[in-house]
Amino acid sequence: MHMTSREVPITSSELANLWMTYQEKTMLLRILEHFIEHADVEAKQLLQMHYDSTIKAVDLITEIFKEEGAAIPIGFTANDLNKGVPKLFDFLYDIMYLHMMTKVEMSLFSLFCGISYREDINNLFINLTAESQAMNNQVTQYLLKKGVLVRPPFVSMPKEVHFVQENQYRNGFGLFGEKRSLNTIEVSLIHHAIETNLAGMQLMIGFAQVAENKAVQEYLVKGMKLSKKIEVDLGEFLRHSYIEPPATHAGKATASKVAPFSDKLMMYNTSLLTSFGLGTNALGGAFSLRNDLPTKMSLLAKDIYTFAQEGGKIMIKNGWMEEPPQMEDRNKLTK
Missing domain, CATH: 1.20.1260.10 (Ferritin, core subunit, four-helix bundle)
Known part of the structure; x- marks a missing residue:
């Protein structure tokens, strides 16, 4: 049936x-x-x-x-x-x-x-x-x-198809030993990462100035600095190809010192975005055909992972991390 x-x-x-x-x-x-x-x-x-x-x-x-x-x-x-x-x-x-x-x-x-x-x-x-x-x-x-969202750079449409002929392409160099320009896949992933971190940085600034727990406040300041580091480091790849990184004049934290949200909520939101950042970082490294970009991505991923681990410890210490549903412990049956 x-x-x-x-x-x-x-x-x-x-x-x-x-x-x-x-x-x-x-x-x-x-x-x-x-x-x-x-x-x-x-x-x-x-x-x-x-x-x-x-x-x-x-x-x-x-x-x-x-x-x-x-x-x-x-x-x-x-x-x-x-x-x-x-x-x-x-x-x-x-x-x-x-x-x-x-x-x-x-x-x-x-x-x-x-x-x-x-x-x-x-x-x-x-x-x-x-x-x-x-x-x-x-x-x-x-x-x-x-007028507050910056489009990725426009590009001339390709008129013919090419295949990679030299291993130098993956090493980040062109035929004559100079750094090659980023391809459209690499620009797309970098632009997305910078755009997300710009919004995340302002979120950290706002959260940090209203957090009640001192450890939470210090952690959120670290998050603000990490977002800035990611934006600057990845922006250098764009600038080397004569592309300006995305930036916006909008979406700033106010001067308010009164918290609209609990520290628990702000920590969870930060944790969620950190996990998303790790995934985006891995995607960017996997699809890049320039070895220097995945190398930078892996270094940033280490910083993001360390930041995530520290956040988890703060949440557990304060009783803010709700435990996901657990599988049955089969080991108990053998005791």
Whole structure:
């Protein structure tokens, strides 16, 4: 007899995917609530649209957990948000943040599609991927219209096809021993990494100036400096090819010292973006055909990994790291 989708037991990967999505989505709700409170009319429409879809996703995941008899995660609640406080970020940062987070969501949910097998759960992540893609497009066009998002450099269209003839190409050198210009793949990945770190750096600045825990504040300052280092180091590759790195005058932290969010939420958000940064860094290194770029990427990855490890220790020490669902300990059966 054919079982319906809901009659099929949930797998470990599906439970993990739902749990991780619940954490990310409940955090995002708190961030969006602060942004919506201070947004202008035009920005508020975009923020509210993503907020409403996020609420639906959380409700659907909660329903699945209940049907499976699973404990509902804590995630992030009203206790992680202080309403009625001054805005922490100014001039379009709310949409710039959404632009950054929809990139994270597109990556996460498309990955979860590939490792979810039950039809209803797979459809959930297919829909979430489509929603994040659509919202990313909307906020991209919004920011371009406002003149605060820098497009990657335009390029002349190739008129013929070439194949790499010399190993010097991978060594980063041209036929005559000079450093070769970056190819379009390399420029694309560097531009993306810099753009994301610029937004992340402002997030760290804002978080650091309102953090209550001294260790958290110091950690977030390290995050700010690390984002700056990544932006400067990768920017040098672009400048060597006579390409200016992306920069924007928008999206700065305000002077507010009143925290809209709990330290727990700010640490989780930082952890999520750090994990995304590690993935982006690995992708950039893997697709580059210039050996000096993966070498730089690997050095930066070490810094990012060390930063992530330190953040995890702070979260555990303060009781902020919610434990993912655990597999049964089969070793107990042999004792």
